Structures are given as C-alpha cells and as structure tokens.
Amino acid sequence: MIRRTASFSLLASLIATAAIAAPDGAMIYNDLCASCHAESRLGGTGPALIPESLGRLTGDRLIAVVAEGRAMTQMPAFKGTLSPEEIAAVAEYVQAPLPELPAWDVDAIMATRALNEDYAPAEAPVFTADPMNITLAVETGDSHISVLDGDTFAVLDRFETPYAVHGGPKFSPDGRFIFVMSRDGWVQKYDLWSLQEVGRVRAGLNSRNIAMSHDGQWLAVANYLPATLTILSTDDLSVAKVVKVTGRDGTPSRVSAVYQAPRRKSFVLALKDVPEIWEVATDPEAGPFYEGFVHSHESGMKEALGAEEGLFARRRIEVTAPLDDFFFDPDYRNLIGANRAGETGVVVNLDVGREIATLPLPGIPHLGSGISWIRDGRRVMATPHLNEGRISVIDMQSWEVLKVIETSGPGFFLRSHAGAPHIWADVFTGPNKGQMHLIDKDSLEVVKVLTPEPGKTVAHTEFTRDGSHALVSIWEDDGAVIVFDAKTQQEVMRLPMRKPSGKYNVWNKITFEDGTSH
Ligand code: DHE
Numbered sequence: 001m002i003r004r005t006a007s008f009s010l011l012a013s014l015i016a017t018a019a020i021a022a023p024d025g026a027m028i029y030n031d032l033c034a035s036c037h038a039e040s041r042l043g044g045t046g047p048a049l050i051p052e053s054l055g056r057l058t059g060d061r062l063i064a065v066v067a068e069g070r071a072m073t074q075m076p077a078f079k080g081t082l083s084p085e086e087i088a089a090v091a092e093y094v095q096a097p098l099p100e101l102p103a104w105d106v107d108a109i110m111a112t113r114a115l116n117e118d119y120a121p122a123e124a125p126v127f128t129a130d131p132m133n134i135t136l137a138v139e140t141g142d143s144h145i146s147v148l149d150g151d152t153f154a155v156l157d158r159f160e161t162p163y164a165v166h167g168g169p170k171f172s173p174d175g176r177f178i179f180v181m182s183r184d185g186w187v188q189k190y191d192l193w194s195l196q197e198v199g200r201v202r203a204g205l206n207s208r209n210i211a212m213s214h215d216g217q218w219l220a221v222a223n224y225l226p227a228t229l230t231i232l233s234t235d236d237l238s239v240a241k242v243v244k245v246t247g248r249d250g251t252p253s254r255v256s257a258v259y260q261a262p263r264r265k266s267f268v269l270a271l272k273d274v275p276e277i278w279e280v281a282t283d284p285e286a287g288p289f290y291e292g293f294v295h296s297h298e299s300g301m302k303e304a305l306g307a308e309e310g311l312f313a314r315r316r317i318e319v320t321a322p323l324d325d326f327f328f329d330p331d332y333r334n335l336i337g338a339n340r341a342g343e344t345g346v347v348v349n350l351d352v353g354r355e356i357a358t359l360p361l362p363g364i365p366h367l368g369s370g371i372s373w374i375r376d377g378r379r380v381m382a383t384p385h386l387n388e389g390r391i392s393v394i395d396m397q398s399w400e401v402l403k404v405i406e407t408s409g410p411g412f413f414l415r416s417h418a419g420a421p422h423i424w425a426d427v428f429t430g431p432n433k434g435q436m437h438l439i440d441k442d443s444l445e446v447v448k449v450l451t452p453e454p455g456k457t458v459a460h461t462e463f464t465r466d467g468s469h470a471l472v473s474i475w476e477d478d479g480a481v482i483v484f485d486a487k488t489q490q491e492v493m494r495l496p497m498r499k500p501s502g503k504y505n506v507w508n509k510i511t512f513e514d515g516t517s518h
Helices: 002-020 025-037 059-068 084-095 106-112 506-510
Strands: 135-139 144-148 155-160 177-181 186-191 196-202 206-212 218-225 228-233 239-244 255-261 266-271 276-281 292-295 302-305 314-318 325-328 334-338 344-349 354-360 371-375 378-384 390-395 401-406 422-426 436-440 446-450 458-463 469-474 479-485 491-497 500-505
Touching: 025 084, 059 084, 106 196, 106 239, 135 469, 135 491, 144 491, 177 206, 206 255, 218 266, 228 255, 255 325, 266 325, 422 458, 458 500, 469 500, 479 500, 500 506
Parallel strands: none
Antiparallel strands: 135 144, 135 500, 144 155, 177 186, 186 196, 206 218, 218 228, 218 255, 228 239, 255 266, 266 276, 276 314, 292 302, 325 334, 334 344, 344 354, 371 378, 378 390, 390 401, 422 436, 436 446, 458 469, 469 479, 479 491
C-alpha cells in the first residue's frame, strides 16, 4: 500500500514536471533545423544560425521568421508544426553564442583543399562540340551539373557538385575552366576540356557568391561567415589572401556579394552591415587608394590616410546606407545599388566614388538579375522585383524609370540576348509560378505568356551562343530543361533533369553578352 502510494506520487510528479518543463530548443533544432542549417549551426543549405550571422535578427523578429518562414527562400513556416513556446525555445537556442567558432583562416581553408589525383588536363577538348557553345545546367535536386552541347543539346558530362550551389558558376576568361560555389562555402574547379573535376576547397563557412578577376588569376569568394573575402588562386585553389571585412569604424560586415569589374581590373563588394562599397584591385599596378583625408594643421593641407596600392589594394566608397545588391553599366563606371529593406535604388559613380542619383524602386528590386540592352540608341536596363509583379525599366543615361511593366506575379530572373527579340521573365515566386512572360525589347509590352507545363514551376532562362534557342527550367524534382526556338517559341526538345535551376552558356558569360545577368 505504502509502495503503491509512493509510485503514484512519483508518476504524478513526473507528469506534472513534463507538463511544465520548458521545450528543449536544442532538441527541436536537431530534429527540424539541422538538416538545412547543420548540427554545428554553421550553415548548410540554410545560413549559419549563430549570433554573428543573425545580426539584428533577434527576439520577436527571429520568432516571426521561425513561425512564418521567409518568402523567396527555402525557409518554411513552422507555426503549424511547433507551439509558440517551442518556437521561442528554438529561437533562443540559435541566439546563444557557440562555445567556439572555427577561425577559418588560411590554414583552416587550406586543410580542406582536395585536388583530384586522377585529373589529367587534356591538350584539346575531349569532345567535338563547339567549346564556346557549351551550356551548363545546375541541377539542385541531386547536386549535379549537366554539361550540354549547345548545338545538339546532348549531355557531354554530368558531374556532382558540392551541396546547395548558389549563384552563377564563373568561367575562366578563355572559357575552359569553371568555378562553382555552394552556400556552405565550398568552391569546386572543373575542366570543361577534360570533363573532369580539378579539385575543391572550403573558402568560407557560409558564402554568397564568387567572382573571377579580369586576368583569370584570382577568384574572390564573398562570405557571410566569417565576415571575410577569401581570394583563391584559380590555378590550384590555394589561398592568396583572406581579407577581414570591417567598416571604417571597425564594425565587422558580412559580404553580400562580390562582382568582377574587368574594365576597372577590380572586384567590387556589396557589404551587408556597413554603409560602404569596397573595391579590391586585381591589378598589381593599382592605387594608391586612400582610406580618407584629414586637414593637417601643421602643413595646412589635406593629408591622405592609410594608402594601399598594388594587387588586392582596397578602396572604400562611403554610401548613405548599406547596399546589398548591385547592377553595373557595361563599362563599370556606375552601379545601381539597392537594399533589401529600402524603397529606392541609388546610382553610385565608381570613378568619383559617390552617389549621383536615386531611383524609385519599391518592392525589393533584384538587381543581380538585371539585364541591359540598347533601345532607340540608348542603353536601358530592366530589373525584376522580389515582392511585386512588376519589372522596372531604367534609362541608364538619365537614370529615370522609363516604364514599370506589370506581370502576373513577382519573379526572380530576366534573360535576353542580342540575337533575341524578347526578354524572358519568370514569375515563379507568385501564384502563377508556371508562367514565362515574353517582353518585347522595343515596345516594352508583354507580348506572350508561355505555360509549358501547367502547375509546374517555370524559372530561369539562358540562350545559346547565337541567341537562336532559349533554355528554360521546369524547376521541379522530376523537372526538365525545355529548349525553345527563341523566335517562334516552339518547343524543340525537353531534357529531363532533377530540379534544374540556372543555366550558363560559355560564350554569353565570357563575352558579357547583352541580356545576360552579371
Ligand atoms: Fe540567388 C544569383 C542573392 C535567393 C538562385 N543570388 C544570385 C546573386 C546574388 C543572389 C547576389 C548573384 C551572384 C552571382 O551569380 O555571382 N539569392 C540572393 C539573395 O539574397 C536571396 C534573395 C536570398 C538568399 O537566401 O540568399 C537569393 N537565389 C535565391 C533562391 O532562393 C534561389 C531561387 C534558389 C537557390 O538556389 O538558392 C536563388 N541566385 C540563384 C541563381 C542565381 C542567383 C540560379 C544565378 C542567376 C544567373 O543567371 O546568374
């Protein structure tokens, strides 16, 4: 009897404890979040979830992201799966500092480098296809890239990439080698002539994109974590430099993106956390670049602070607010920059190093997907908006918005080609995800809407070298790349693929063909 009473009260107290015990954030994280953000919280497909990378995303704002998910990303809403207490617990868990952050310095990066011992550089392409018309199709469904003959669309090779490739692969200036980057910082080098991987290295823990130097010698990797720019030698993927990114006042900043500016012989960096644009020279003769100027009471003159010159010399351009997305004019004198939170774009003249105009660009312009072309003898550019079914067309001399083209929903990517009459614009983040809009480059009117597979997501276009064919992704696990005749819009061929995302034609990319994004 006594025994029975004791076990009853034990059971009752266990039930009571379970009822009031706070949810275990770590356990929930490992169950639901680790598959994308990694058990270490250092990032995988999803970004790193540690205070250093969460930045200002804390408290209720973080709880709202866990509950509601994030538009335009893979982050789902958990409010249907988790209670408010469980959401709060997991948010608290990810806001706690990690006991230790890996340094990710030169030695740590070099320790990850793996060169392919079987790689044998070919003397000439091992195929008969035109090496300048090769098109790559990134298949995110099973982390592969298909290498396509741009004339016959035969698959010449299909190789495995690191997990969660993001942004366009970058080509060496001669079009022979490609460099592919994943969100968790891996950079892979692949030889298009030999159809073989050359090697890979983890240049960052959470990375954004990569850029090739004007001479093909250096590859810059923009990192969120750590807040650095890693510069690799394209030859053997060794580290040339790890640049710590901090604002003039010492605030560390994540690098939103790095762009190649071949005419300037530099990389241009978009910084997420400080109101500066950086330019890093890829020219050994560069500079001197100055940190700023002060008035000297001794000499009565303006004196320069902190000059840098030569290869990788850094220049700061101060802007009103941080800008995390850029579009460049073809000679890289001006860039249009935007901030994901803002309603306006700004034009920054890189030669004089200051803002020269502002543009009304509400609804989060996606400038990285912008394209430009000549219309009535003037250069214009078009950008989609991530939050609105519209495309803004801007005159690049007067910096005026010429037209806002309405579409059936927000889209991500625009593409055209000098040899093609239309802009192809997807709208896959809205309700009409299966539609592709064709916009006449002269009249700026939507002249046709294609729905190649109703109900399926249609996104991202690339053209063949001559602009005669458009390759469009059916962005589904059992998806396809559809080849259209660019003039008649007749379907020519359908290549089955696993969730194909971006496609990249060697010629269009290395010649900076009008109509291709950066
Ligand atoms: Fe991208 C390019 C930023 C979400 C697929 N994306 C780029 C570039 C930048 C960028 C800066 C240009 C880099 C380059 O090619 O060198 N992307 C961002 C974001 O800030 C955003 C909105 C949020 C994020 O989580 O990073 C974002 N992007 C996505 C996606 O959700 C997409 C659709 C799926 C995915 O793979 O993550 C996506 N982004 C792409 C692709 C390109 C790209 C396919 C290359 C387009 C091209 O034609 O060059």
